[in-house]
Amino acid sequence: MNIYFIGLGALGSLYASKIYDYNPSFVKIITDERRKEKLEKEGFYVNQKSYNFEYILPKDAANVPKADILFVCVKYLQLENSIPLFQDFIGEKTKVISILNGISSEKIIGEKIGMEHMLYAYGVGMDAFREGNKVRFSQEGTLVFGEKTNDEIPASIATFVTLLQKANIQFKIPEDMEHALWKKFILNIAANQISATLRLNYGNIKHNEFAQKLMRMAAAEVIDIANKKEIHFDKADELEHLIDNIQKLADENTTSMCQDILAHRYTEVDMFAGEVIRQGIENNIPTPVNELLYLEIKAIEKTF
Numbered sequence: 001m002n003i004y005f006i007g008l009g010a011l012g013s014l015y016a017s018k019i020y021d022y023n024p025s026f027v028k029i030i031t032d033e034r035r036k037e038k039l040e041k042e043g044f045y046v047n048q049k050s051y052n053f054e055y056i057l058p059k060d061a062a063n064v065p066k067a068d069i070l071f072v073c074v075k076y077l078q079l080e081n082s083i084p085l086f087q088d089f090i091g092e093k094t095k096v097i098s099i100l101n102g103i104s105s106e107k108i109i110g111e112k113i114g115m116e117h118m119l120y121a122y123g124v125g126m127d128a129f130r131e132g133n134k135v136r137f138s139q140e141g142t143l144v145f146g147e148k149t150n151d152e153i154p155a156s157i158a159t160f161v162t163l164l165q166k167a168n169i170q171f172k173i174p175e176d177m178e179h180a181l182w183k184k185f186i187l188n189i190a191a192n193q194i195s196a197t198l199r200l201n202y203g204n205i206k207h208n209e210f211a212q213k214l215m216r217m218a219a220a221e222v223i224d225i226a227n228k229k230e231i232h233f234d235k236a237d238e239l240e241h242l243i244d245n246i247q248k249l250a251d252e253n254t255t256s257m258c259q260d261i262l263a264h265r266y267t268e269v270d271m272f273a274g275e276v277i278r279q280g281i282e283n284n285i286p287t288p289v290n291e292l293l294y295l296e297i298k299a300i301e302k303t304f
Ligand SMILES: NC(=O)C1=CN([C@@H]2O[C@H](COP(=O)(O)OP(=O)(O)OC[C@H]3O[C@@H](n4cnc5c(N)ncnc54)[C@H](OP(=O)(O)O)[C@@H]3O)[C@@H](O)[C@H]2O)C=CC1
Pocket: 006, 007, 008, 009, 010, 011, 012, 030, 031, 032, 035, 073, 074, 075, 076, 078, 081, 082, 085, 099, 100, 101, 123, 124, 126, 127, 128, 129, 130, 255, 256, 268
């Protein structure tokens, strides 16, 4: 199989390394000249093991097979610029898995390459942490993906599903992918934004009832929007179990957004609070907590 990745960061390298461990010839990393030179010079490490990935440039597209599966693993602010780099690796049968959090990346990519190539996806339950060319994780979590609705395993991804099993990658194909995406969105709105504004790692969140209350306040707004859109959640139940999602994650690791803040990188706040505010206006649901979080995160970014 030809499994291509763009974005060798925390999540990209987690999946690239697992597939590489199963069969190195399956994996190619699409990148640009600057990153390729750096990666080849400095190497890349996942959980302290060195990986010698094959790096390819957009100009190589004519000389390699089209991708069977293409993982998009960049951050939200890098997405627009990355599309032209991977576009030429997409053939008639290529399926694209956008691992980005949030509810908007599939549409952004699909508008450029055709929605027929898109699967809906996210990763959950991992605590991947990146520092330069080194990534570590204690929990590899679950890849949740599929078409918008999935009664059974879609034929388009049957071979890929076999590969995931052989490569020992935990995955789930939910019946209602839209509902699953919103469930993850609720978690990110809470965990990512509160950990980022307060600079809390998972250990801090597990033992801080004030942070947990703030998380529930932010999440409640998303649940109200989802329910208004008829993507049904039991609000009390969802809020009660919100914190369960981080109980198994390593205390010293933190959300991808908090990692960004600590490293002085611009965050994905536009696809989190920004999207909640937009959807709140559209659906006539007040979103004061997310408005505050949006301004706080933008204010922090202004200091970088
Ligand atoms: N980290 C986690 O545990 C989780 C993350 N997510 C989501 O996954 C997505 C990815 O996050 P994460 O892996 O943490 O992000 P990272 O910042 O660790 O990784 C993004 C990678 O993409 C690379 N990149 C950016 N632009 C390009 C380009 N044009 N060409 C080639 N490579 C490029 C970056 O390189 P460079 O550094 O050189 O810019 C970086 O290596 C986000 O949407 C995040 O919310 C979801 C669940 C868990």
